[in-house]
Amino acid sequence: MDRSEVVNIVNDFLIEEFEIDESVISEDAKFIDDLDIDSLDFVDIVVIVEKNFGFKLTAEDLSKMPDLKSFYDFITERVNQ
Amino acid sequence: MKRVVITGIGIYSTIGTNLNQVKDSLFHGRSGIGIDPFRNELGFMSPLTGIIETPDIKSVLHRKLRKGMAEQGEYAYMATLEAMKTAGLDIDYFEKNEVGILYGNDSSAIPVIDAYNKIIEKKDTSLVGAGSIFQSMNSTVTMNLSVILKLKGVNFTVSGACASGSHAIGLAHMFISQGMQEMIVCGGAQEINAFSMGSFDGIGAFSQRIDAPQKAVRPFDRDRDGLVPSGGAATLIVESLESAQRRGAKILAEVVGYGFSSNGDHLSVPNVSGPQISLERALKQANLMARDIDYVNAHATSTPVGDGNEAQALFNVFGGKTPVSSTKSMTGHEMWMGGASEIIYSILMMHNDFIAPNINFNNPDEHSEKINIIPETRNAKLDTILSNSFGFGGTNSSLIIKKFK
Numbered sequence: 001m002d003r004s005e006v007v008n009i010v011n012d013f014l015i016e017e018f019e020i021d022e023s024v025i026s027e028d029a030k031f032i033d034d035l036d037i038d039s040l041d042f043v044d045i046v047v048i049v050e051k052n053f054g055f056k057l058t059a060e061d062l063s064k065m066p067d068l069k070s071f072y073d074f075i076t077e078r079v080n081q
Numbered sequence: 082m083k084r085v086v087i088t089g090i091g092i093y094s095t096i097g098t099n100l101n102q103v104k105d106s107l108f109h110g111r112s113g114i115g116i117d118p119f120r121n122e123l124g125f126m127s128p129l130t131g132i133i134e135t136p137d138i139k140s141v142l143h144r145k146l147r148k149g150m151a152e153q154g155e156y157a158y159m160a161t162l163e164a165m166k167t168a169g170l171d172i173d174y175f176e177k178n179e180v181g182i183l184y185g186n187d188s189s190a191i192p193v194i195d196a197y198n199k200i201i202e203k204k205d206t207s208l209v210g211a212g213s214i215f216q217s218m219n220s221t222v223t224m225n226l227s228v229i230l231k232l233k234g235v236n237f238t239v240s241g242a243c244a245s246g247s248h249a250i251g252l253a254h255m256f257i258s259q260g261m262q263e264m265i266v267c268g269g270a271q272e273i274n275a276f277s278m279g280s281f282d283g284i285g286a287f288s289q290r291i292d293a294p295q296k297a298v299r300p301f302d303r304d305r306d307g308l309v310p311s312g313g314a315a316t317l318i319v320e321s322l323e324s325a326q327r328r329g330a331k332i333l334a335e336v337v338g339y340g341f342s343s344n345g346d347h348l349s350v351p352n353v354s355g356p357q358i359s360l361e362r363a364l365k366q367a368n369l370m371a372r373d374i375d376y377v378n379a380h381a382t383s384t385p386v387g388d389g390n391e392a393q394a395l396f397n398v399f400g401g402k403t404p405v406s407s408t409k410s411m412t413g414h415e416m417w418m419g420g421a422s423e424i425i426y427s428i429l430m431m432h433n434d435f436i437a438p439n440i441n442f443n444n445p446d447e448h449s450e451k452i453n454i455i456p457e458t459r460n461a462k463l464d465t466i467l468s469n470s471f472g473f474g475g476t477n478s479s480l481i482i483k484k485f486k
Contacts, residue, residue, distance in 0.1 A: 017144070018144060019143055019144045036145075038145075040148075040211040040212075041145075041211070043207070043210065043211035044148075044210055044211050044212075046207060046208070047207075047208050047209075047210045050208055056205070056207070056208070
């Protein structure tokens with residue numbers, strides 16, 4: 001799976017499942033400050049990533065991904081391992 | 082003791098999803114009962130149920146505010162929006178004034194089942210999702226509405242079986258009359274999905290009259306054969322008279338009596354003395370005589386024993402003249418919601434000068450022939466109404482409302 005496919009899937013669930021306005025989604029968007037993702041939303045992100053990409057994010061993984069760029073990169077790397 | 086009034090009402094039910102629709106259904110004796118084919122697939126003894134429109138909750142509430150809501154919470158939110166509108170209230174008022182919430186709810190089946198299935202499948206609780214815990218608790222309605230509406234007063238759920246909604250209003254009356262709260266959002270909510278009713282179906286409590294769903298619920302009728310489960314939500318804004326007058330709110334009715342009792346007898350079989358104590362206590366608190374009641378909205382669900390015993394209790398207290406009807410003949414049994422919705426149905430009758438019919442009452446039995454059951458819509462001026470709600474375990478609640486003067 002290439003990075004652009006990962007970006008499309010992630011952006012789709014952010015817009016559809018999390019009802020985040022498309023205009024605030026960008027590579028440098030911060031989860032907490034820009035996307036208004038809170039601690040409960042992170043629980044749902046773990047569920048949705050498992051459903052879409054087949055692996056489980058840990059709290060430690062998430063702590064290393066402050067913005068969408070690092071999130072896209074991390075998922076792309078994991079799904080292609 | 083402070084006087085306690087109702088200034089807002091909202092309803093989301095199987096006979097209408099707003100006050101106007103519900104008023105018309107009550108007046109015309111329209112039933113909200115139908116057949117759920119899924120229940121046949123699941124091996125239910127009775128596929129009969131109230132049929133409700135799914136609310137478009139996504140259009141009025143962002144995911145963050147609805148992810149903890151179960152089915153009945155969505156009904157409650159829709160009913161509460163209408164109640165706030167009729168009361169002339171908004172969230173800004175709730176932010177600036179201490180307002181409480183007491184809401185009846187006694188189950189939340191689907192989120193529990195979904196979480197169970199996920200845990201069995203994944204063997205990993207972190208994959209259940211964040212909303213499940215907030216959807217699955219009995220207090221799901223009050224916890225969600227209190228956050229959404231920014232309520233800062235008393236906040237808990239009343240789980241009193243099929244009297245939950247009625248007890249919620251009774252407790253609001255107590256909190257407000259004693260000066261502990263000025264305003265409380267009250268009500269009752271009831272999920273309708275098949276899985277929440279499977280075990281209830283399993284004890285053979287539901288009507289088998291599947292050839293004529295809208296004739297299945299026949300409270301007090303000689304040929305009744307069981308209740309039909311139903312649901313939705315009903316919300317009332319209850320406040321002190323001083324609070325209502327200070328706001329310039331239109332007063333829809335005054336709550337003047339709350340009676341309660343426990344049968345201390347049997348899990349499912351009701352008796353005569355428990356309900357009788359409840360309605361006598363309501364009359365005593367209201368300082369009214371039985372002859373002062375213009376209409377009784379009966380609990381009567383269409384079960385053989387329950388209706389018979391309620392008819393005896395009503396005859397013992399009211400004799401044979403006071404008009405009685407069960408709106409469950411149209412709505413089905415709204416259970417945790419019923420005690421609240423039936424106060425709203427009573428207010429609609431009070432303001433539109435009619436008694437809603439006890440539809441499908443064709444032949445009385447030995448007990449119902451002694452009381453004055455109204456089988457067809459009757460025009461009537463109603464100043465004072467008593468509404469009964471009884472539940473499993475023998476919990477009883479009776480409320481009396483009066484036209485405000």
